[in-house]
Amino acid sequence: MKKIITLLVLSILIAACSSKKEGNMIVNGQIKGLKKGTLYLQKMKDTLLVSVDSVALLGNDTFVLTDNVDSPVLYYLTFDGNTTNKRILFFGEQGSITINDKVEQFGFNPEIIGSKNQEILDNYKEYSQRFQNERLEFMKKDFDAKKAKDLELVKQLELDYQKLARRRVLFTTNYAINNAGFEASPYIALTEMYDASLKMLDTVNNSFTADIKKSEYGIRFQEYLDNIKKNEEK
Incomplete structure (x- = not known):
């Protein structure tokens, strides 16, 4: 019975991983000191700020987020959905973009590589x-x-x-x-x-x-x- 439950859990995890949205823009990097929390990749849609991807960090401060970009626009990288005090604003475009920052100074002076815009x-x-x-x-x-x-x-x-x-x-x-x-x-x-x-x-x-x-x-x-x-x- 335990083996069946274990296999069931593994299949759910594999399915979740395989259903992870893929896009033509990959945003990866490291937020030093962020050991627990959720990072959100957000952008404006009409007049609303919407989340297009997210990742929960549990004991690991590296991340990978993705979205499909038709035309380069500004994105927000936010911590636990905080879009007022703690956010990184960057130009998203097709390709791989690396963002490195520190949790104590999140959004103050991030390193952003890979976006020409x-x-x-x-x-x-x-x-x-x-x-x-x-x-x-x-x-x-x-x-x-x-x-x-x-x-x-x-x-x-x-x-x-x-x-x-x-x-x-x-x-x-x-x-x-x-x-x-x-x-x-x-x-x-x-x-x-x-x-x-x-x-x-x-x-x-x-x-x-x-x-x-x-x-x-x-x-x-x-x-x-x-x-x-x-x-x-x-």
């Missing part, structure tokens, strides 16, 4: 952070100048800040154009070109390849552009 996004963020640091410096100088009632300096800082804003927009525009063959480009345009002129937005949109225009973020960027034009006609 993620590489493009990370490079942009590195440059964007420099603009952000300069912006913070301007804010401090502006605060000090106003506190000292130095109106001349306040005026000069306003002019310098406007130049910084224009440089940031111009850099983002050129970066999106230079990477127009990747899905990360319309995503960057959508999230970072909020203060760009309609002419710049059109220029970026016209630089996209046919495949990128048909991608999820390419379509959303076109809709964003169409809405701006429609509002300007009113």
